Amino acid sequence: MPDETVFAAVLEVIAEQGYERATTRAIADAAGINEATLFRRFTSKQNLLRLAVRGNFAGFALDLGAPGDDVAADLLTIVSYYARLYETRGGVVLTLMREAKFSPEVAAVLAEPEALLEKVDEVILHHQRRGALVVEPPRHTFFALVGPLMMRSLARRVDQRATQKPADPEAVVRRFLDGHRP
Template identity: 40%
Template structure:
């Protein structure tokens, strides 16, 4: 059901998605779909939550540079792959759908914040960087910068970079901002 929902979202957006189309693509009846999800919104929320769960936890590489590179690489893969299209749809719909906005926060933003906080705590514990007042600032910089450049500001004068290109550009800046030196 996840794949069918993602396909319809990519092709038709949230407004064009119907439970009948998702059921047809998944090869099930709408009654089967409604046994699990009571509405289109519930289906999309369930899909986004499952997709985010499938992303998995971050890794501890043993260095700030390694951990930050892994975080940026994972976010780049998300933006450059099917997840990027899902996020694009959800970000657009979340502006006027509080339930989807909450899912974005719970399933996408908060896990990045938690991972960034763990990354910073490990780096502080190793003495790589001084303690930070707010460890979530790193996550906000990663998510905000990457989403802004990839989704919101592309245009003729600044074409949309890939998530991977954005990750490469952000890495040295973030290391300096954290008080470390790029390798």
């Protein structure tokens, strides 16, 4: 059984049940392996989640590099990344964000994605210093930027009948910039 199959299973089970309620038995069943094999390969549920987050989200490469002079292009890179992430893994992202406050194990796993957010903060600060964005705490800007993507993902988790199309990253950036330029 390839690691990617196990990683997909753990993320899906946690998205549905939450980290605390997701048992290693349920994860093993979803992955099509026995629980003993799961422990032999991954040693613990926390390690399994850490490797799944690292392996799964690594496929969503966010290449920020050095921010340029085109605020729309830099924001489009960020929005495109998060649009793909929320479309494919929105349930587990929202679940882990909620549970990190109460679970030190989940909070520790989310340290790596937090490093990515620090890079996003740097891009936002760069454009604020250039006068291309309103000056406010960078995370406020980030959540205003990706908020529509998060809400779309949340709506689909809550309302199984939700039929919204995936977000158009260019439209999201255009609407965002209409309200966030100085």
